[in-house]
Amino acid sequence: MSRQPPGGKSTKNRGVSLKALAEHLGLSPATVSLVMNRAPAAASIPDETQQRIFRAAKELNYRPNFYARSLRTQRSFMIGVLHPDLSDYVALLTSGIEDQLTREGYFYFAAGHRNNPELIEEYPMLMMDRSVEGLITIDTPLQHSLPFPVVSISGHRNIPGVTNVVLDHRRAAELALGHLMRMGHREIAFFKGPKVSSDTEERWRSICEVAGRMGLEMKPGLCVEIEFSTPFPDMGYPVVQRLLASGERFTALFAFNDVSAIGAVRALRDAGLRVPEDVAVVGFDDIPSAAYHTPSLTTIRQPLRRMGEIAAQTLLERLRKNSPGPKEVAVEPELVIRESTTSRLQRSTPRGIDGPVQNELSQPV
Amino acid sequence: MSRQPPGGKSTKNRGVSLKALAEHLGLSPATVSLVMNRAPAAASIPDETQQRIFRAAKELNYRPNFYARSLRTQRSFMIGVLHPDLSDYVALLTSGIEDQLTREGYFYFAAGHRNNPELIEEYPMLMMDRSVEGLITIDTPLQHSLPFPVVSISGHRNIPGVTNVVLDHRRAAELALGHLMRMGHREIAFFKGPKVSSDTEERWRSICEVAGRMGLEMKPGLCVEIEFSTPFPDMGYPVVQRLLASGERFTALFAFNDVSAIGAVRALRDAGLRVPEDVAVVGFDDIPSAAYHTPSLTTIRQPLRRMGEIAAQTLLERLRKNSPGPKEVAVEPELVIRESTTSRLQRSTPRGIDGPVQNELSQPV
DNA sequence: TTTGTTTAACAAATCGATTTAGTAGAGCCA
DNA sequence: TGGCTCTACTAAATCGATTTGTTAAACAAA
Numbered sequence: 001m002s003r004q005p006p007g008g009k010s011t012k013n014r015g016v017s018l019k020a021l022a023e024h025l026g027l028s029p030a031t032v033s034l035v036m037n038r039a040p041a042a043a044s045i046p047d048e049t050q051q052r053i054f055r056a057a058k059e060l061n062y063r064p065n066f067y068a069r070s071l072r073t074q075r076s077f078m079i080g081v082l083h084p085d086l087s088d089y090v091a092l093l094t095s096g097i098e099d100q101l102t103r104e105g106y107f108y109f110a111a112g113h114r115n116n117p118e119l120i121e122e123y124p125m126l127m128m129d130r131s132v133e134g135l136i137t138i139d140t141p142l143q144h145s146l147p148f149p150v151v152s153i154s155g156h157r158n159i160p161g162v163t164n165v166v167l168d169h170r171r172a173a174e175l176a177l178g179h180l181m182r183m184g185h186r187e188i189a190f191f192k193g194p195k196v197s198s199d200t201e202e203r204w205r206s207i208c209e210v211a212g213r214m215g216l217e218m219k220p221g222l223c224v225e226i227e228f229s230t231p232f233p234d235m236g237y238p239v240v241q242r243l244l245a246s247g248e249r250f251t252a253l254f255a256f257n258d259v260s261a262i263g264a265v266r267a268l269r270d271a272g273l274r275v276p277e278d279v280a281v282v283g284f285d286d287i288p289s290a291a292y293h294t295p296s297l298t299t300i301r302q303p304l305r306r307m308g309e310i311a312a313q314t315l316l317e318r319l320r321k322n323s324p325g326p327k328e329v330a331v332e333p334e335l336v337i338r339e340s341t342t343s344r345l346q347r348s349t350p351r352g353i354d355g356p357v358q359n360e361l362s363q364p365v
Numbered sequence: 366m367s368r369q370p371p372g373g374k375s376t377k378n379r380g381v382s383l384k385a386l387a388e389h390l391g392l393s394p395a396t397v398s399l400v401m402n403r404a405p406a407a408a409s410i411p412d413e414t415q416q417r418i419f420r421a422a423k424e425l426n427y428r429p430n431f432y433a434r435s436l437r438t439q440r441s442f443m444i445g446v447l448h449p450d451l452s453d454y455v456a457l458l459t460s461g462i463e464d465q466l467t468r469e470g471y472f473y474f475a476a477g478h479r480n481n482p483e484l485i486e487e488y489p490m491l492m493m494d495r496s497v498e499g500l501i502t503i504d505t506p507l508q509h510s511l512p513f514p515v516v517s518i519s520g521h522r523n524i525p526g527v528t529n530v531v532l533d534h535r536r537a538a539e540l541a542l543g544h545l546m547r548m549g550h551r552e553i554a555f556f557k558g559p560k561v562s563s564d565t566e567e568r569w570r571s572i573c574e575v576a577g578r579m580g581l582e583m584k585p586g587l588c589v590e591i592e593f594s595t596p597f598p599d600m601g602y603p604v605v606q607r608l609l610a611s612g613e614r615f616t617a618l619f620a621f622n623d624v625s626a627i628g629a630v631r632a633l634r635d636a637g638l639r640v641p642e643d644v645a646v647v648g649f650d651d652i653p654s655a656a657y658h659t660p661s662l663t664t665i666r667q668p669l670r671r672m673g674e675i676a677a678q679t680l681l682e683r684l685r686k687n688s689p690g691p692k693e694v695a696v697e698p699e700l701v702i703r704e705s706t707t708s709r710l711q712r713s714t715p716r717g718i719d720g721p722v723q724n725e726l727s728q729p730v
Numbered sequence: 731t732t733t734g735t736t737t738a739a740c741a742a743a744t745c746g747a748t749t750t751a752g753t754a755g756a757g758c759c760a
Numbered sequence: 761t762g763g764c765t766c767t768a769c770t771a772a773a774t775c776g777a778t779t780t781g782t783t784a785a786a787c788a789a790a
Contacts, residue, residue: 088456111463
C-alpha cells in the first residue's frame, strides 16, 4: 500500500502549467481553463481573447496535467484489461479492444494473472487504486462484483454488474460435430479444456448435449482432459500421447482450441499417423496461424477481434449512460473448413484470416 | 487537447479519504500520512498509535488516491509500451516487460501504432500527457528524443536519451548462412524485410556482409523484398509466389522472420515443392509456434522474453539512478535446427521453446 | 439619475494526498 | 524559575487543474 521505490523524478521536466500560461497572458487560470475546455461559461469571452489563449497555449506547448485534471474531475479515461497471458487469442481480442478505446480517448492497463487466484483477486484492486473507470476481463474467473463496470469475455458466471460477452457454444458444437459426422466420423475423441479456463465448462456441456441430441456416443475413453494451460502448443501434445497410449481407436479429434489442436497434430504425426487421412482434427478459435499450418486447420471460428470491439463498446456505453447494461451479449461462431478434416484432393488454398474457406462438403469421405 | 466525453462518474464510488480516516481516528491527516508511508518523520510516533492507524486503515479499507499522490509526488509508476501491432513477437517481449515492471509496482500502457507515422509521433506525446515515467518502444522508428527515458527494442537509430536493446545481427547472419552452407546450399533466396520494420536495414546489411565474407554470392534475382507488414503469415506468401514466377532456381530460403517463413512454406507447398527436400527454409525469431509447425522451423532464435526483461530492467535502472544509461545493450542469437532444413531421417522431436534442438549436422544433404 | 442586464473576467474552494516547519507539553537539570 | 531537549503531534503550503460565485465596468431602459 505504501511501497515507495527510491528517487527518480523524471516526471518533473513537464512544460508550463495552467498558472504559468495564465500569467504569461495576463489572465487568470480560471479564464484560461474555461476557454481551453470550451466550457459553456466561456461564451461571454470575446473571440479575440479566446484566440489569444489558444495561440499562447500552442506557442508555449501547454499540456494539461492529466493527474491534476483527473483528481478534480474524477474521470481517468482508463480501462483495465485482465487476461491470463498474452496468447494469440488474447492478442486478437486486445487489438479489438484497443481500437475502440483509443477512438474515444481512453487508454488501458493490461495485466496477466497467469491463472494465479491471488493475482485474479489482487489485480482488480490495483486497477481500482489506479482509478480505472471500468474493467474488461478475458478468460478470467472473477469471484465477485467490483465497484465499477465490468465486461467479461468468455466469463460465464452470473455476477451483478458484469456483462458477459459469450460465444454461442451450442451452435459451435453443432457446427463441429455436424461437420465431423457428415464426413463419416463416429469414433471421435474430445479434449476437455483445462479447469482454469472459464470457457471449459460451458463448452463441454454444450458438446455433451449436442452429441446426445445427434445420437453420437461419447466414449469415456476418448474424452481427455487438458491438465495445464499455456499459450503454446505443448498444451495438446501430451494429451494425445495419453490418448494413443490407451489404445482406444478414433478417427477424429475435436480439440479445445487451435493451439491444443496444433500440439495434437504434432503428436499424431510423431506417432506415425496422418492428418486428416488417419485422424481428422478440428480446432477452435481460428487464430491467424490456423490457416497457415500444415495441414491447415479446420476450426470453429470465434470472431475474436469483433468480440474485443463489442466488449469495449459495451463498456464505454455503460460508462456513458451510467447504466448497468445488458447481462449478456452473444456472438455467433462459424465453421471454417480446411485441410485437417478434408482429404488432399478436396482442399483449397487458405486465404488467411479474413477469407475462410467455406466450401463445406456434404459427402462423407 | 480538451476532448471531453460526456457524463459517467464511475470513479466516484471511492472509499474513505485520508482526511476521513484521520477524522475517524481523531488525528490529523499529516500524522496518518506519515505513518502509512513509514516516513522517517514517523519515528517519534509511538508504536501504539501506529498500530491504531494501521488497524483503522484496514478496517475502513483505506486506499490512497493514486492521482492525488502522483500529483504531489510527481511519480506515476507508469511506463508506456509502444509497438506496431500485437504479434507473437510483440506478445513475448511484452510478457518479459510486464514481469519486470510488476515486480517493482509499475503498470504500463500499451499502444499499437500500426506503422502509421502520425501515430508514432502522437503516441509518445499522449503518453507524456499521462505522465509515464519512461517509454519502451518495440520495432518502432522514433524520430527524436523525448523528455523522459526511452528504451528501444530493435530500434537502431542513435538518438540521445534512447537505449537500444539489439540483437547481434552479424552473428545471426553467420549462424544462418553457416548452417545453410554446411548443408550444401549455394543458391539461397533472401527475404528483405518490410521498410517499416526497424530491424530490416541492419539485418540486411549484416547478411550482405557475412555472405561476402563467406564467399557466397547473393543473386539479385533471389533477393526479394517484403512489401507490407502484418503479424500474420500472409506476409511471406506472395513474396515466394513472385520468386517462383521469376523462374530463378534456389535450394534454400532465409526468411525475414518466422511468420514470413511460415507463409513461405505454405506458398512453396502450394506450388508442389517439398520443404526441406526441395527448398530448405530458415526463419528468424523462434516464436513459440515455430517448433510446432509442419515442418518445424529451423530458425535464428532471439531471446524475446529475455529482451523484454532487459528492456524493462534497463529502464527502471535509469529511472532509479536518474542516469542516461547505456547507449546499447546487445543480446546473442542462437541457431535452432529443426525439420525445415534437415531431411526427415535426421530430424528429432521438437521440444517447445525452451528445449531447442541443437544437434547441428555437419554433412551436407 | 436610478435600476437592471450583459460582458469580461477573477477569487477562492476543491479534488486527496505529501511534506516542511512548527508548537504544546512533559521531563530533566541547574 | 528559566532554559533546554524530547516527544507527539499539527497547520498549512503545495501539486495543477476545474468550477462556482462574485464583481467591476459598460450599456440600456425607465
